[in-house]
Amino acid sequence: MRRAAVLLAGLLLAAPASAGILVEGRLEGVPLRLEFAGPGEPAEPIVRATVAGEPFLVDLARGTVEPRATATDGRSDGRAPVGLVQLTPLGGGAMVAGHGGAWQVLTEDGRVCGEVLASAWMLRFLEPAVRAVELLEAHDPRLRPRSRHGCSPLAFRHWTRQGWPLLAGGREDAVFVTERLRFDHPYPPPDAATPPR
16 A cells, blocks of 8 residues: 555656546446646646536635536435444455455444445545535535435545545445546646636
8 A cells, every 4th residue: 555655656746747636436326527636736726527517616715616506306415414424344355447445334323334445545635526525415416415224315525434435335326436537637627717716
């Protein structure tokens, strides 16, 4: 794990000055794309997000998502009180989107809510993505957490406690699936307009 972190640090230092991070996956079955500046890059705390083809700018400093949608479907935004949530090592590992992780089981008050294949070393680099997903969950009803297996609707952050979730949820009903992850993505993307201020 330490070797992987040293390798990533070397790649980030060798990458062009506009190196960014790209995450593509599915949250609650909805296609999600996040683009943001890599660590140490001079950039505003903006995450460019695309949710099912719709572009958004997530300003982490202000806690805003633009443009704002007005639709709501009454689902929980993931901020409702939940019980004691724990992640416990399950053993073994697997590869998803070219990256390896270790299996964890997530429980709420002793009930099994799902499994997580998490990559611990990635989390420090992908914390802006976690914060952006939190804001998007509260903003977009399609991304809001759902109850599963008798557990409360658990926000994305609950699944990230032991690392970046390469795969989270159940085998039949994934909460989140990482489909693509790049640490050498151009940022801002060449076709991106300057975010409004």
